[in-house]
Amino acid sequence: MSDTEILTNEQTDYLKxxxxxxxxxxxxxxxxxxxxxxxxxxxxxxxxxxxxxxxxIGGAELPxxxxxxxxxxxxxxxxxxxxxxxxxxxxxxxxxxxMMGAAPHLKERGVDISAIEEIGNIMTGVYLAAIHDFxxxxxxxSVPAVSIDMFQPLIDELLANxxxxxxxxxxxxxxxxxxxxxxxxxxxxxxxxFLLMVPSVKSVKRLVDSxxxxxxx
Amino acid sequence: xxxxxxxxxxxxxxxxxxxxxVGCGSCVILTLYDAVRKVGGLAHVMLPEENPPAPxxxxxxxxxxxxxxxxxxxxxxxxSTAIPSLLxxxxxxxxxxxxxxxxxxxxAKMFASYAEFPAGIGEQNVKNVRQMLVNQAIPxxxxxxxxKHGRSVEFYLDSGRxxxxxxxxxxxxx
Numbered sequence: 001m002s003d004t005e006i007l008t009n010e011q012t013d014y015l016k017x018x019x020x021x022x023x024x025x026x027x028x029x030x031x032x033x034x035x036x037x038x039x040x041x042x043x044x045x046x047x048x049x050x051x052x053x054x055x056x057i058g059g060a061e062l063p064x065x066x067x068x069x070x071x072x073x074x075x076x077x078x079x080x081x082x083x084x085x086x087x088x089x090x091x092x093x094x095x096x097x098x099m100m101g102a103a104p105h106l107k108e109r110g111v112d113i114s115a116i117e118e119i120g121n122i123m124t125g126v127y128l129a130a131i132h133d134f135x136x137x138x139x140x141x142s143v144p145a146v147s148i149d150m151f152q153p154l155i156d157e158l159l160a161n162x163x164x165x166x167x168x169x170x171x172x173x174x175x176x177x178x179x180x181x182x183x184x185x186x187x188x189x190x191x192x193x194f195l196l197m198v199p200s201v202k203s204v205k206r207l208v209d210s211x212x213x214x215x216x217x
Numbered sequence: 218x219x220x221x222x223x224x225x226x227x228x229x230x231x232x233x234x235x236x237x238x239v240g241c242g243s244c245v246i247l248t249l250y251d252a253v254r255k256v257g258g259l260a261h262v263m264l265p266e267e268n269p270p271a272p273x274x275x276x277x278x279x280x281x282x283x284x285x286x287x288x289x290x291x292x293x294x295x296x297s298t299a300i301p302s303l304l305x306x307x308x309x310x311x312x313x314x315x316x317x318x319x320x321x322x323x324x325a326k327m328f329a330s331y332a333e334f335p336a337g338i339g340e341q342n343v344k345n346v347r348q349m350l351v352n353q354a355i356p357x358x359x360x361x362x363x364x365k366h367g368r369s370v371e372f373y374l375d376s377g378r379x380x381x382x383x384x385x386x387x388x389x390x391x
């Protein structure tokens with residue numbers, strides 16, 4: 001495995017620092033959305049081979065609420081905002097307490113799911129903004145699609161597509177997923193969430209090079 | 218013995234083993250069973266067909282990796298090769314083609330269609346597996362395919378029973 005394709009410990013630490021800055025912005029943005037004080041704890045940030053994702057999240061069959069977005073721009077790929085399904089009740093209570101009458105359109109299709117979709121959207125936005133500010137990479141994300149199911153089925157198409165094309169099968173071990181684990185706390189409820197950033201095979205080098213370049217010398 | 222099969226893998230065994238595989242979304246789980254010899258095979262198929270090798274990348278070291286050799290994973294990951302691979306193994310265990318039947322599960326589309334998310338590969342996986350079964354003259358005796366939900370499967374080799382499990386749904390036998 002060549003060192004251009006994976007992050008060193010120093011680079012991961014730098015990424016962590018960068019994500020921590022973003023976390024403050026995430027809390028501010030969520031406070032505005034939910035109209036209540038929101039605290040986002042210092043996230044755990046690490047990288048993983050895509051195939052290891054199910055065990056990191058809590059098992060292939062763990063029921064989750066999954067918000068999926070596509071990345072465009074300097075780095076392409078996919079992003080997932082994952083909340084374990086068992087947190088759905090907390091989400092509903094939080095949304096109810098925080099958004100009483102605030103966003104009627106969210107209530108129509110289940111306030112808990114819509115709130116998670118919206119939170120995923122915001123978190124994705126602030127983390128991508130931090131990457132932009134530090135690494136000078138312009139990355140945009142698509143509108144989200146939401147699904148509730150076991151974790152692995154939600155990403156198996158991604159894993160399959162990453163292994164497409166003969167020679168690329170091997171690459172699946174060289175590419176990585178950036179996992180940002182965080183706890184969103186508001187109105188007395190704590191919600192554990194994962195943000196997964198999966199750069200496409202052809203974007204990995206660009207991303208790693210930009211992180212390298214941005215690091216203080 | 219319970220045998221666990223991961224994505225892209227396949228295995229053949231005999232009664233009273235149970236073969237399981239979990240978390241299938243757009244993948245297709247294919248089971249073949251010889252009721253006379255009580256031998257069965259399961260493949261967790263990921264993609265409709267094997268693509269030609271990708272062109273080497275100009276830079277980045279990706280092309281330095283040796284290409285994956287055919288047969289490294291037995292060809293179970295592709296709809297086009299999974300059935301012949303399972304059949305080969307089953308014939309080695311003394312199965313005969315006329316006793317073998319097939320069941321399939323999976324091929325879901327996990328996210329609603331947006332312009333950003335073009336049609337999934339689930340449907341194509343199912344189509345190709347069905348076509349391969351026709352080509353190989355293996356009758357399809359049960360299926361639970363499509364929809365928007367993930368599936369896990371238990372394949373009982375004592376009886377050929379296939380139980381499909383899904384999140385927030387009743388178990389279903391096919």
